[in-house]
Amino acid sequence: MGCTEENKTVLGTYVLRDEANVWWKNVKLRIGMEGVAIVWE
Known part of the structure; x- marks a missing residue:
């Protein structure tokens, strides 16, 4: 079948x-509702 x-696509x-x-659902479960601070340094 072609x-x-x-x-x-x-x-x-x-x-x-x-x-x-x-x-993304797994990430949200790991970080929780508080989230996580992202530092760029």
């Missing part, structure tokens, strides 16, 4: 977005 380049975007959402 896919067009557009369909491949749509699927790839969906997969990456889903993985990013899972990652």
Whole structure:
């Protein structure tokens, strides 16, 4: 079964977005509601 380049792009975007959402949920669980201070030094 072949896919067009557009369909491949749509699927790839969906997969990456889903993985990013899972990652972000895990980050929020680790840092908690207080957050964390980011220092650039």
